Amino acid sequence: MVNEFAYCPRLAYFEWVDGEFADNAETTEGRFHHRRVDQAPTRKSKQAEEESGEATIHQRSVWLSSERLGVTAKIDLVEGEGTAVVPVDYKRGKRPHTAQGAWEPERVQLCVQGLLLQEQGFACERGVLYFVGSRERVDVPFDEELLARTRERLDGMRAMTLATVAPPPLVDSPKCPRCSLVGLCLPDEVGWLRASHNGEVPGLRRLIPTNDDALPLYVQTPGAKLGKDGECLKVKDHDEVIGEARLVETSQVVLYGAVQVSTQVVQELCKRNIPLVYCSSGGWFYGMTTGLLHKHVELRRRQYAVAADRERCLQLARRFVQAKIANCRTLLRRNHRAAPDTVLQEMKNDQTHAGAVESLESLLGVEGTAARRYFSEFAGMLKEAEPGARFDFEGRNRRPPRDPVNAMLSLLYSMLAREWTVTLQSVGLDPYLGFYHQPRYGRPALALDMMEEFRPLIADSAVLTAINNGEIKQSDWFER
Numbered sequence: 001m002v003n004e005f006a007y008c009p010r011l012a013y014f015e016w017v018d019g020e021f022a023d024n025a026e027t028t029e030g031r032f033h034h035r036r037v038d039q040a041p042t043r044k045s046k047q048a049e050e051e052s053g054e055a056t057i058h059q060r061s062v063w064l065s066s067e068r069l070g071v072t073a074k075i076d077l078v079e080g081e082g083t084a085v086v087p088v089d090y091k092r093g094k095r096p097h098t099a100q101g102a103w104e105p106e107r108v109q110l111c112v113q114g115l116l117l118q119e120q121g122f123a124c125e126r127g128v129l130y131f132v133g134s135r136e137r138v139d140v141p142f143d144e145e146l147l148a149r150t151r152e153r154l155d156g157m158r159a160m161t162l163a164t165v166a167p168p169p170l171v172d173s174p175k176c177p178r179c180s181l182v183g184l185c186l187p188d189e190v191g192w193l194r195a196s197h198n199g200e201v202p203g204l205r206r207l208i209p210t211n212d213d214a215l216p217l218y219v220q221t222p223g224a225k226l227g228k229d230g231e232c233l234k235v236k237d238h239d240e241v242i243g244e245a246r247l248v249e250t251s252q253v254v255l256y257g258a259v260q261v262s263t264q265v266v267q268e269l270c271k272r273n274i275p276l277v278y279c280s281s282g283g284w285f286y287g288m289t290t291g292l293l294h295k296h297v298e299l300r301r302r303q304y305a306v307a308a309d310r311e312r313c314l315q316l317a318r319r320f321v322q323a324k325i326a327n328c329r330t331l332l333r334r335n336h337r338a339a340p341d342t343v344l345q346e347m348k349n350d351q352t353h354a355g356a357v358e359s360l361e362s363l364l365g366v367e368g369t370a371a372r373r374y375f376s377e378f379a380g381m382l383k384e385a386e387p388g389a390r391f392d393f394e395g396r397n398r399r400p401p402r403d404p405v406n407a408m409l410s411l412l413y414s415m416l417a418r419e420w421t422v423t424l425q426s427v428g429l430d431p432y433l434g435f436y437h438q439p440r441y442g443r444p445a446l447a448l449d450m451m452e453e454f455r456p457l458i459a460d461s462a463v464l465t466a467i468n469n470g471e472i473k474q475s476d477w478f479e480r
Helices: 002-007 009-016 025-033 046-052 104-119 144-162 187-194 263-271 297-307 310-335 341-354 360-376 404-426 445-451 454-468
Strands: 056-066 071-081 084-091 126-131 136-141 215-219 225-229 232-237 240-246 250-256 276-279 285-289
Touching: 002 009, 002 104, 002 144, 009 144, 056 104, 071 104, 084 104, 104 126, 104 136, 104 144, 215 240, 225 263, 263 276, 263 285, 276 404, 285 404, 297 310, 310 341, 310 360, 310 445, 310 454, 341 360, 404 445, 404 454, 445 454
Parallel strands: 084 126, 215 250, 250 276
Antiparallel strands: 056 071, 071 084, 126 136, 225 232, 232 240, 276 285
């Protein structure tokens, strides 16, 4: 992590303190180039050493640590003869043409490895950086300047790990767009929010996230068995494979009803931080299995502190409700055959009013009023149903829903709440302590908070698409 700290202290904090890591093309390529040096080290037999007649060292993947320095490292390759050794560190790209032969993070990382070798009694005065892209070796002498800089970086890294807040992001740095954690760091956004400004429009760079190819795996067949075969998950029904999914392309696994799962699958999902979710056959969320709880305790402490502050809760709740009303209004404008201007204007007024209320109770009233206006026009977004179909809508009803449209809305809202519960817990937040929805036994209040603005964008939109495209028909329903 000393390399990451020298490159960007905020990146080192996210990876070391928060335990966050994400792959991109560069990290994947680097791991590929390290595949040989990362292999378990082997040692010559005593007979082979005696026959060679010389104490030549050529050892890959060497783990070393030092209590005095307070560091540990895995050295890609150690070369040398007798007690004089040289650490070799592999880098995926081409050699940079700089005055010192390499950038500071790589030189500091290599110097740490040299200090560890010296702690073990070896003579180590230099190191080597091997750049795979250009197939060049660059010598890095461990002079006093580099040693002092390395010790300074080590002290800074220790101080950072004791902090409760991540370091500030880099300012307008070319490093940011290529960073695998840029979507978590949000350097421009965080920097702009921390700076003082008087109504000026933020000059934010457009950062394009990589495509997330991972999708959830849903298993609904009663009596099915979920097992692992290499890097794939396989769903079997009476020894017949009825479905499979690659682990690297799986974001979560959701089991509905009486589905069996092997211990090997549970262990592998925990290792990869892929949630395993259990639901009833009707979609009722029972619970989930995940890996270890997120390490960032300070994140939860801050959540509890904000939840205890009435004013902070109101500020967040206003934004939740304003975003929800704005998205409902946008959905009406895009999908309604002829949305009444009066309703659209009233919803716009509700959005403004929601940002100025003085209490959570008043905010609930504003949200309820906007919801009634929205659902009063919901039927205008549905196409004419086939004869005899009950895809009409006369208002929102629930517990239980009394028509197919409301049944689909309730199902998707529950799925959205479950999705947010899984996501919040996986990032270290308590899904049961919210800011707008107040805590109640068994209610995922924070998940309900976060899903408010996504109700129209995801749930309502999916219902409209399924009905208007004819994907859901009257024959798909039965009534009790």
